[in-house]
Amino acid sequence: MRIWSSLFTILLVLGIVLFGSCSSGKEGIRPETSDLIESVYAxxxxxxxxxxxxxxASTGIIRSIHVKEGDTVATGEVLATIDSDRADLQKSDAIIQAELARENYQGKAAVLSSLENEIASLEKQFSLDSTNFFRQKRLWEQKIGSKSDFxxxxxxxxRSLNSLDRARKNFIQKKNELESNYRRALLALDRAETSLDEFSITSRMDxxxxxxxxxxxESLGSMEALAQLGSSTDFILKMSIDEVDIARVEVGQQAYITLDAYPGEVFQAELSRIDPMKDERTQTFEVEARFITPPPRLYAGLTGEANITIRTIEDVLHIPLAYLTADDKVIxxxxxxxxxxxxxxxxxxxxxSGLDSTSTLYLPD
Structure with missing residues (x-):
């Protein structure tokens, strides 16, 4: 019995020595006390x-492309034109019709000019007939002259009064008709020009x-894009956030950005927009942010990672996550x-609880 007790004591001591030698063979760390930031990855x-x-706006064959990749463009600048022979003919015809309608309404050889001349002639005739009538009327009242002459x-x-009245009404009617024709011709020309504009693809921004x-x-369909445009100086950050984290994210929160193009550097940004609709394909939400401290140069398509600050707890005891086992234990x-x-x-x-700043921790195996 005494032999077994001695043997157990030897094994226990040996185990302690072996564990101590194992722990002493590893590099230990101690918990730190500082501010701890809760963040969401994106x-x-x-x-x-x-x-x-x-x-x-219109489908067809691309006749010409006027820009190349890397070009800067202004708002309204033509990027490309689509084959528009039919639209060109429609515009030419509309120009001819509008010019004809304008000439009829406003030109020197206008139809209204002949009607104005007719009215002037009838006014003279009416003036003459009016003078004769009232003269004969006075004579007849004085019993001078014959009733037939009166x-x-x-x-x-x-007859002169009726003719003049008809001419004046005809003039007004014709004038309204010609004005209406002229306005319709201008509208047709405007539609033709608008239709032609649809064959010119322009930039909507600088x-x-x-x-x-x-x-x-190549053929360009209604659902096919010709090009991709954007600002040449201003950039935003598009973040993809898992749906399990989106409820903790708010506009105005700070984010710390690392980019593959700038290894070892961290840039600060602020969240500016949260897309309310989840992408069903990726099961993520899109969030936009703007740089507070941007890199010296940016390019479209640069990728990286972000840690979005949710909250900060001051003066807490914490350890590296790698030192915590799956069942919340430490060595x-x-x-x-x-x-x-x-x-x-x-x-x-x-x-x-469970540790203090004097505890020594070792990485789990």
Whole structure:
């Protein structure tokens, strides 16, 4: 019995020595006390401000492309034209019809000129017939002259008055008709020009051509983009955030950005927009942010990662997340012990109880 007791004591001591030698063979760390930041991870892609795909208002064959990738363009600048022979003919015909209608309404050889001349002639005739009528009327009232002369003068007066009245009404009617024809011709010309404009694809912003997706001579459908444009100076960050994290994200929160093009550097940004609709394909939400401290140079399509700050807890005890086992335990000089944890982020975890700043921790095997 005494032999077995001695043997157990030897094994226990040997185990302690072996564990101590194992722990002493590893490099230990101690918990730290400082502010701990809770954050949400997001993948990042840099995109030009105002980035959009250019579509044509009309389908057809691309006659010519007037820009190339990397060109800067102004608002309204023509990017490409689509074959528009029919629209050109329609515009030419509309110009001819509008000019003819204008000449009829306003020109020297206008129809109204002949009507005005007719009215002037009838006014002279009416003036003459009116003078004769009232002269014959006075004579007849004085019992001078014959009744036949009076009646003939009255008849000529009535006939002149009626003719002048008809001419004036005809003039007004014709003028309204010609004015209406002229306005319709101008509207037809405007529609023809608008239709022709649909065959010219223009830029809707001052910016840069980032890509040309078609070539001259190719067919361009209503759902096919010709090019991709965006700002040449201003960029935004497009972030993809998992749906399990989106409820904690708000506009105005700060984000710390790392870009593959700038290894080892961190840039600050602020969230500016949260897309309310989830992308069913990726099961993520799109969030936009703007740089507070941008890199010296940016390019469309740069990728990286972001940590969005949710909240900060001051003066807490925390350890690297890698030192915590799956069942919330840590390895110390005293062996494996269970700890109570609080806030965690991508690489640190808060320790609520079970450790203090003097504890030594070792990486789990």
């Amino acid at each position: 993948s990042v892609q840099v995109e030009p401000e105002g980035y959009y795909k250019v579509f044509a 009646e003939q003068a009255e008849l000529r007066y009535d 910016g840069m051509v980032y890509s040309i997706l078609k070539e001259e001579g 110390t000089d005293e062996g494996e012990i269970e700890v109570e944890i609080g806030l965690r982020n991508l690489d640190r975890v808060q320790i609520l």
